[in-house]
Amino acid sequence: MSDQxxxxxxxxxxxxxxxxxxxxxxxxxxxxxxxxxxxxxxxIYLVTGLFLSDRSPAAHVLPAWIVAFVxxxxxxxxxxxxxxxxxxxxxxTMMGGAIVVTLLVSVKSGAFPGIAVWxxxxxxxxxxALALLDxxxxxxxxGIVALVAFAWWRGxxxxxxxxxxxxLTLRAGSAILALLMIVILLAxxxxxxxxxxxSAATVTFYVCALAxxxxxxxxxxxFRTSSPLGxxxxxxxxxxxxxxxxxxxxxxxxxSRQFLDTVLWMLSPLLFILNLVFQAIxxxxxxxxxxxxxxxVWLIGTRDPISRTVATPGLTDQRGELDxxxxxxxxxxxxxxxxVAALVLLALFTLLTKFVFRRRxxxxxxxxxERESILDWDDLxxxxxxxxRSLFRRDSEEPADPLAHLRGDPRWQYTVxxxxxxxxxxxxxxxxxxxxxxxxxxxxxRPGISARLDPGPTSDAVTTMTDRYRDARYSGEPASKEDAxxxxxxxxxxxxxxxxxx
Numbered sequence: 439m440s441d442q443x444x445x446x447x448x449x450x451x452x453x454x455x456x457x458x459x460x461x462x463x464x465x466x467x468x469x470x471x472x473x474x475x476x477x478x479x480x481x482i483y484l485v486t487g488l489f490l491s492d493r494s495p496a497a498h499v500l501p502a503w504i505v506a507f508v509x510x511x512x513x514x515x516x517x518x519x520x521x522x523x524x525x526x527x528x529x530x531t532m533m534g535g536a537i538v539v540t541l542l543v544s545v546k547s548g549a550f551p552g553i554a555v556w557x558x559x560x561x562x563x564x565x566x567a568l569a570l571l572d573x574x575x576x577x578x579x580x581g582i583v584a585l586v587a588f589a590w591w592r593g594x595x596x597x598x599x600x601x602x603x604x605x606l607t608l609r610a611g612s613a614i615l616a617l618l619m620i621v622i623l624l625a626x627x628x629x630x631x632x633x634x635x636x637s638a639a640t641v642t643f644y645v646c647a648l649a650x651x652x653x654x655x656x657x658x659x660x661f662r663t664s665s666p667l668g669x670x671x672x673x674x675x676x677x678x679x680x681x682x683x684x685x686x687x688x689x690x691x692x693x694s695r696q697f698l699d700t701v702l703w704m705l706s707p708l709l710f711i712l713n714l715v716f717q718a719i720x721x722x723x724x725x726x727x728x729x730x731x732x733x734x735v736w737l738i739g740t741r742d743p744i745s746r747t748v749a750t751p752g753l754t755d756q757r758g759e760l761d762x763x764x765x766x767x768x769x770x771x772x773x774x775x776x777x778v779a780a781l782v783l784l785a786l787f788t789l790l791t792k793f794v795f796r797r798r799x800x801x802x803x804x805x806x807x808e809r810e811s812i813l814d815w816d817d818l819x820x821x822x823x824x825x826x827r828s829l830f831r832r833d834s835e836e837p838a839d840p841l842a843h844l845r846g847d848p849r850w851q852y853t854v855x856x857x858x859x860x861x862x863x864x865x866x867x868x869x870x871x872x873x874x875x876x877x878x879x880x881x882x883x884r885p886g887i888s889a890r891l892d893p894g895p896t897s898d899a900v901t902t903m904t905d906r907y908r909d910a911r912y913s914g915e916p917a918s919k920e921d922a923x924x925x926x927x928x929x930x931x932x933x934x935x936x937x938x939x940x
Contacts, residue, residue: 482588604651866891903928906922
């Protein structure tokens with residue numbers, strides 16, 4: 439049972455309006471989640487720059503607002519529906535509608551930016567792009583579909599915003615960012631847009647990650663103190679963010695083409711040695727092939743062919759027709775293309791809804807309390823373990839002292855004295871045939887031991903010892919000297935009267 443515990447938190451009520459919903463949200467927790475999502479969006483933006491660039495000479499990347507829009511929508515929509523207590527069919531309908539809207543907005547803005555929104559021609563082109571037919575899309579539509587699917591999957595599998603998740607984002611994101619920087623600098627040209635946006639994405643990631651850590655620490659400090667957090671706390675968290683932001687800007691400037699050329703120049707001796715090793719391996723393989731193939735070629739050259747091939751007249755003229763027939767054989771009809779695209783989208787949507795339509799388990803609010811079991815497992819299992827050990831060991835182990843953790847502290851010396859006096863009373867009761875049963879409280883034990891002792895004079899003494907023991911055992915505060923003296927006098931009274939009675 440719980441001896442001391444804080445009151446249970448109030449039950450959450452369903453917001454009746456948008457104002458109630460806004461007031462029920464913790465701005466620090468929501469802002470922390472937004473910054474974590476934006477930090478991930480900066481990394482996703484660099485990945486889309488590698489795979490979703492358009493066909494222009496400058497290789498324009500997918501607009502950053504599309505990545506941020508998809509990632510934030512996939513995070514905020516489930517949060518709002520969860521706080522607004524939307525259940526069952528309405529929940530699935532709203533989530534499915536949000537997925538479709540984010541997909542259409544992303545495909546329209548990313549793949550068909552030159553077509554007007556009210557022109558349904560972009561929908562027709564989108565369907566043709568999904569079927570892998572000729573279309574006017576400037577970017578791969580299936581790549582944008584993969585981006586939307588990843589965003590909604592990540593929105594359901596992302597951990598709840600906390601200090602640990604903020605630090606994990608900074609650590610893991612820094613490693614991923616370093617790898618992306620190396621790949622982008624090696625794979626892109628100086629004129630590519632992804633190369634020019636690398637510094638901005640790097641700064642954005644560190645700003646959002648560090649801001650998330652600052653807000654998480656701010657929220658944690660708000661729980662530790664009841665006083666409002668003023669400008670001093672804000673300055674404490676903002677100053678490190680600005681400092682590391684300056685370092686990030688300098689680092690983004692250092693990681694340029696000149697820096698990469700310097701690194702490659704430093705690695706040139708190692709690359710030269712590896713080049714020699716590869717050339718030696720190729721020469722050895724060529725020599726082995728020459729040694730093996732020379733006898734075979736010599737044997738073939740010494741023999742006449744068994745039959746000579748007769749040229750087929752007109753075969754050269756028919757080659758063009760054969761190529762056309764072969765090309766037609768490998769062409770997939772358009773209906774089959776549309777059917778395959780629809781099946782792939784349906785499978786992707788079904789797999790995605792497995793995570794999206796499943797509500798996140800709500801974490802229980804931790805309550806500060808001290809728990810003590812009322813079950814004595816040794817008695818419940820019949821001391822089975824102790825009996826099995828006694829079969830193989832004759833020497834009984836010395837039982838552990840339950841008061842060992844209190845004996846060294848002078849504040850608890852009177853508590854120890856009271857509990858030792860009570861243990862003497864229990865031993866006396868066991869000698870008289872009425873020991874204290876397992877899981878029996880002191881108040882339940884008092885009538886039984888009083889009946890075995892002299893019921894007249896010892897009844898008040900047993901009551902006094904019971905009260906003092908209960909306070910010393912369960913109050914959580916050190917006992918006083920007066921309580922210890924009362925318990926000692928009561929025990930002496932019981933001991934003297936019991937000896938006279940015997």
